[in-house]
Amino acid sequence: MRxxxxxxxxxxxxxxxxxxxxxxxxxxxxTTTRDISLASGLAAGTLFNYFPSKETLAMTMVTEALxxxxxxxxxxxxxxxxxxxxxxxxxxxxxxxxxPLRPFLxxxxxxxxxxxxxxxxxxxxxxxxLGHLNAVQKIIGRHGFAEAPxxxxxxMYWSLYLGILAYxxxxxxxxxxxxxxxxxxxxxxxxxxxxxxxxxKGEADAG
Amino acid sequence: xxxxxxxxxxxxxxxxxxxxxxxxxxxxxxxxxxxxLIAEISNKKxxxxxxxxxxxxxxLQAKVTAGYFAxxxxxxxCDAEKKQRLKSEAHLAAALQLFGTMGYMRGAVxxxxxxxxxxxxxxxxxxxxxxxxxxxxxxxxHYSLVREVFLDEFGREPEEVFAAFDRQAFAAASxxxxxxxxxxxxxxxxxxxxxxxxxxxxxxxxxxLRLLLQPLCLTxxxxxxxxxxxxxxxxxxx
Numbered sequence: 001m002r003x004x005x006x007x008x009x010x011x012x013x014x015x016x017x018x019x020x021x022x023x024x025x026x027x028x029x030x031t032t033t034r035d036i037s038l039a040s041g042l043a044a045g046t047l048f049n050y051f052p053s054k055e056t057l058a059m060t061m062v063t064e065a066l067x068x069x070x071x072x073x074x075x076x077x078x079x080x081x082x083x084x085x086x087x088x089x090x091x092x093x094x095x096x097x098x099x100p101l102r103p104f105l106x107x108x109x110x111x112x113x114x115x116x117x118x119x120x121x122x123x124x125x126x127x128x129x130l131g132h133l134n135a136v137q138k139i140i141g142r143h144g145f146a147e148a149p150x151x152x153x154x155x156m157y158w159s160l161y162l163g164i165l166a167y168x169x170x171x172x173x174x175x176x177x178x179x180x181x182x183x184x185x186x187x188x189x190x191x192x193x194x195x196x197x198x199x200x201k202g203e204a205d206a207g
Numbered sequence: 208x209x210x211x212x213x214x215x216x217x218x219x220x221x222x223x224x225x226x227x228x229x230x231x232x233x234x235x236x237x238x239x240x241x242x243x244l245i246a247e248i249s250n251k252k253x254x255x256x257x258x259x260x261x262x263x264x265x266x267l268q269a270k271v272t273a274g275y276f277a278x279x280x281x282x283x284x285c286d287a288e289k290k291q292r293l294k295s296e297a298h299l300a301a302a303l304q305l306f307g308t309m310g311y312m313r314g315a316v317x318x319x320x321x322x323x324x325x326x327x328x329x330x331x332x333x334x335x336x337x338x339x340x341x342x343x344x345x346x347x348x349h350y351s352l353v354r355e356v357f358l359d360e361f362g363r364e365p366e367e368v369f370a371a372f373d374r375q376a377f378a379a380a381s382x383x384x385x386x387x388x389x390x391x392x393x394x395x396x397x398x399x400x401x402x403x404x405x406x407x408x409x410x411x412x413x414x415x416l417r418l419l420l421q422p423l424c425l426t427x428x429x430x431x432x433x434x435x436x437x438x439x440x441x442x443x444x445x
Contacts, residue, residue, distance in 0.1 A: 081350070
């Protein structure tokens with residue numbers, strides 16, 4: 001039986017909603033695709049027509065939240081921010097949208113965004129990584145850099161960002177304020193490195 | 208790869224600090240050394256946990272002691288005039304160490320520093336002068352962070368809560384920073400925003416203080432011990 005495009009979209013949305021509810025209750029590891037299918041009112045195998053795996057399903061939620069965070073950032077950005085401030089706003093806007101997924105986010109990010117070499121690369125995770133780095137490069141480009149940051153700088157940024165995500169997903173402080181301090185500190189450090197203010201400081205002082 | 212933005216911001220920050228800092232010191236007439244020290248500590252993450260805070264204070268004590276020990280050794284081999292100069296230098300170095308650590312730790316420790324700055328008759332002149340700069344520390348929270356604090360506390364941006372809100376804080380010190388704002392009714396107000404995590408630093412400082420005062424419990428006269436030894440504790444006195 002063929003179903004309409006609208007019905008497909010409705011099913012997809014329902015699966016994502018139900019999956020988020022079940023992940024929050026049972027955790028990502030203990031939830032099966034069968035649980036999600038049953039809760040969504042679908043046959044066990046039908047779920048795979050929409051999402052090839054549980055990881056892809058969870059990562060789709062993350063990607064959608066990060067996309068919304070990017071929209072929030074563009075809306076909130078006033079153009080008066082310096083580079084560190086704008087990067088902070090970008091990361092914080094994304095994390096704010098990810099907040100409802102926080103209870104089960106740790107294992108999802110570990111599987112889908114791990115920087116270590118893997119046999120099966122999660123396509124959704126890779127798309128999220130490239131989308132995020134592309135946005136960061138655009139932000140950096142707006143702040144007077146003659147050329148785009150090189151591969152090393154972006155790898156360093158991504159490592160810092162993964163560190164922030166790992167800490168934030170398990171941060172017990174109220175409103176994750178410890179993570180905010182970590183974001184601020186990490187971004188200042190990154191900006192200092194790419195702008196060369198750290199290495200030039202000695203020369204400036206000597207001069 | 209070059210960028211003007213970071214340096215421009217740094218220069219503006221430095222000019223702001225130089226304007227704000229006291230400049231009547233004989234040893235640092237332009238306030239440049241203090242401004243650099245403040246800019247440095249503004250970029251550091253505030254230590255929140257009890258252990259890291261007490262470790263920082265312990266290191267400070269060791270550094271200050273080592274400085275005065277060096278002064279004592281050197282003063283054994285010089286005349287009275289040079290001895291006086293060395294003493295002044297030792298006081299200044301210790302005061303800068305104290306200032307750097309207190310500014311870095313913020314919270315209750317920085318409050319103690321501000322209190323000490325108000326006691327020039329008790330402390331050497333150098334200490335009071337340097338520590339007084341703790342009243343003028345540059346805003347460590349940029350506006351994006353302020354907006355996040357607002358969203359967490361009120362669920363709205365500062366511009367939605369107020370009719371007008373200054374991006375730049377006009378004062379900042381140990382516990383928070385203050386911004387000019389205008390209410391929707393038109394009334395001008397000052398909005399004090401607490402730094403994220405500052406409540407935990409105060410709790411950590413009080414925990415450490417309690418730990419440091421524990422040896423007092425070994426003495427019989429300790430009031431807390433008297434209460435705990437009586438049957439019923441404090442309730443017995445009431």
